[in-house]
Amino acid sequence: MSTSTLNAQTKGYCLSVAITSVASALLVIAKESNEGLLKFMKTVTVHHWVTHGIFNLVLFVALGMLLAKSNNGQGPAMDDDKLINVTVAGFLLGCAIVAGFMLIEG
Amino acid sequence: MTLAILLLHALTGMLFILAAGFVFVDTLNASAANLERIRTMSRLVAGLLWLTYFIGGYWYVVNYAPEKAFIMKGPWKFSHSFFMETKEHVFLALLLLGTLLPIIATNDLVTSKGARKLMLWVTTLLVLVGFGMDGAGAIISLGAKVALLPVAGG
Numbered sequence A: 001m002s003t004s005t006l007n008a009q010t011k012g013y014c015l016s017v018a019i020t021s022v023a024s025a026l027l028v029i030a031k032e033s034n035e036g037l038l039k040f041m042k043t044v045t046v047h048h049w050v051t052h053g054i055f056n057l058v059l060f061v062a063l064g065m066l067l068a069k070s071n072n073g074q075g076p077a078m079d080d081d082k083l084i085n086v087t088v089a090g091f092l093l094g095c096a097i098v099a100g101f102m103l104i105e106g
Numbered sequence B: 001m002t003l004a005i006l007l008l009h010a011l012t013g014m015l016f017i018l019a020a021g022f023v024f025v026d027t028l029n030a031s032a033a034n035l036e037r038i039r040t041m042s043r044l045v046a047g048l049l050w051l052t053y054f055i056g057g058y059w060y061v062v063n064y065a066p067e068k069a070f071i072m073k074g075p076w077k078f079s080h081s082f083f084m085e086t087k088e089h090v091f092l093a094l095l096l097l098g099t100l101l102p103i104i105a106t107n108d109l110v111t112s113k114g115a116r117k118l119m120l121w122v123t124t125l126l127v128l129v130g131f132g133m134d135g136a137g138a139i140i141s142l143g144a145k146v147a148l149l150p151v152a153g154g
Helices: A008-033 A035-044 A048-073 A080-105 B002-028 B035-073 B078-104 B113-148
Strands: none
Touching: A008 A035, A008 A048, A008 A080, A008 B078, A008 B113, A035 A048, A048 B035, A048 B078, A080 B078, A080 B113, B002 B035, B002 B078, B002 B113, B035 B078, B035 B113, B078 B113
């Protein structure tokens, strides 16, 4: 039984930040390792980085909306401390993956 | 004009860090009296972060290529290959974290300990990673500068 004091929108978008941060970092590795993907992302908009930003924004909004509506509109069944841990860890993991990859491959 | 855009990017970046620090302190003292101010300032943090993104993004997409070419010919290649590459991609996640702030502020921060704790974590990350972005920007600028300096003894 979750004992969250946070509203559904907050819970949904917190998890969305965590998931999108990691997904964004994995997309960095994928596009930097795959010339075809990088070229494709360059053709979608004026710059692969712009395409990357749009991908992140769409994923963030879509996941946030879906997760906020989950669990009969109450948002993910998770207590506050666990949600905070997942949000912070997801964001930091995303940053660490990007920095680590650039340190090795840059 | 190009340098003015870059300076504006740094300025709005510093302002978002200051505003996030303000929200952190106000959240420590959350009460009915400052709840609306926290919500307004949270929206300001997100707004400044998006402004920083659009200004910096415009400069990066339109003007950075020649500077990158200089950096890659100079002694501080890492200022692009590590610092710029990391900064441009971590910023995308930071933008989402900043967007989360006004959403968290819709909770009742006076009664919800969890909401206050979440606000404190998010503003702390915004300030610390924001300072990291600022430092990375300075290193990238220095990378271009040392690439353009005459070789010592030459």
